[in-house]
Amino acid sequence: MTVLFGQLFTGISIGAVLLLIALGLALTFGQMNVINMAHGEFIMAGAYTTYVLQQSITGAGLSLVVALPVAFVVAGAMGVLLEVLLIRRLYARPLDTLLVTWGVSLMLQQLARDVFGSPNVQTRAPELLTGNVALPGGLTIANNRLFILALALAAVAALTLALRLTPLGRRIRAVVQNRDLAAVSGIATSRVDRTTFFLGSGLAGLAGVALTLLGPIGPTMGTNLIIDAFLVVVVGGIGQLKGSVIVAFALGVLQATGEYLTTLSVAKVIVFVAIVAFLQWRPQGLFTLRTRSLA
């Protein structure tokens, strides 16, 4: 029973990690339809930001708190730079965007290697986050995973509220639903694109900070995550956040269960087979956006 709950929590926390890395992509790929292969490198940028901040801020807890907003801005700024310099010129040519951002991703990896060296770097986690909460019955819940779960849920809540309630959110939704109509209604679509890209990339930076608590910080950390992130958004349904949220947790629990009953590799196969079967049944993903746009 303890193991069962332990595994359930592991599944939920895998889901939280998936959600955090996919959330930014749900904006840039889901809402704007830009395939940004460098999204993983924005996650890496967030992780390295944490590392750099720890060089000057001694308290591990304080530096983590400071790293969250700073990484958001750093990764967001990189996203805006990419949007302004390259992606904006390629909106009509999605295949070229794919190749160009793939190239940018390789360049950013090499940049990280040149600046920080190819070996992994380490950050110190605050003592509080390396411990765990012991529940009756021998069940323990790791604090760092609780933190990531809370961060993921907070990010989803903030993003949902921003999209629903703020004028900016309304403009983003308008552009997603019908770009031409939004433009003739007086919305500066290119500025909205830039802001959306800033938010999406910034969320990747946030994910990077969270991942320093779980895994390695190195030049290639982003590439290992990018496919999972795309899977979540595609299965969840493009253009909708709630699809990504549900799918992230569902895949997390499926992965954890499969892995417990079999092995890690077999669990991955199970997850992929489930995804393929699901997409055969619902090629548009879990939820789709109803739109009156003609495209």
Next chain:
Amino acid sequence: MSLFRGRRILAGAMTLVAAAALTACGSKTTDEGGATGVTADVSGDTVKVGLLNSLSGTMAISEVTVRDSIMLAVEEINAAGGVLGKKIQPVGEDGASDWPTFAEKAEKLISEDRVAAVFGCWTSASRKAVKPVFEKNKALLFYPVQYEGLEQSPYIFYTGATTNQQIVPGLDYLKSQGAKSVYLVGSDYVFPRTANKIIKAYATANGMTVLGEDYAPLGSTEFGTIVNKVKSSGADAVFNTLNGDSNVAFFKEYKSAGLTAAAMPVVSVSIAEEEVKGIGTQYLEGQLTAWNYYQTTPGAANSKFVAAYKAKYGADKPTSDPMEAAYVGVHLWKAMVEKAGAFDVEKVRSASDGITFDAPEGLVTVDGKTQHIAKTARIGKIGADGLITEVWNSGKPVAPDPYLKTYPWASGLS
């Protein structure tokens, strides 16, 4: 743009990623046949040796340190007058973490540069790729990394540990500490799977229980479930053959789950001083490693080696087991050549038996029959300063036994 279009492009993206992964894994060894026994060019007043390490790609992080320590050995030998009166002229090649490239560069070093010996390779995959090249050309390779054993090429000298000099002593140590059960965690490729086969045979013969065995693909960084399984198994110890980035995620998860080195120690065979830096002592303090050499190994030879390495490459650079084995390889080759009185490969090979060297790890002796070397096995504990201190050693060098022929329990393995 329709939603479907987005997905089709995404499929393109996945193909691209997959293709990149495939090119990295594809392996084809050059096999031209015909040419036999290219003799080394030793006519001038220098003798060329080949240095074959990955200076780029995923293995560069480890292999560059090996190249550095080979260069250190070459400089030391040249400063002391060279080999048979000839200065060593190193010819460096980049294996680029790509196994066919290793084979191609090995061929180039042997046939074009006509080197007297080659030092290098790290992964077993790269060694397997160059092995036929060296055997076809009857040229010499000195391989510096601990490996899974069960191999004995007449044209390779293995200066790292084979299984009975690293894994078996690791198990002996656990047994002596009273461990009755172990859990095996490893990366999913040839070395961990072979190592775990050996560990299971050992366990059966020594009254230990293997409570579980889990593999993660190389590069995997999600260890929630595996650590859950390890924890609920209640094993006395964990034997860890994970490689690379996975170690970072594994040890972070291990600590978060409340598992400690005191309650359930982890013995690792792929974490040396360099890797400790990348994982963080916060997560590793108190955990165990099995090697033949640590930066802290006592002795004058090691003090000299560490001081020379730091003076040349920087005070913050640690020395580790594979680096030391590579350094020892160059010195052993020099001693073999001098005993043979010639650079000729067959003469060097027949002179090799019994050659000794006062290495940083202590006295090592070449076993001419297996072309491995007798090394002292050492178990170390990772300290808060990131260095590893010895807690146990085998007392004397352990004779190499790559096929574990002297261990009755291993009879069904090879």
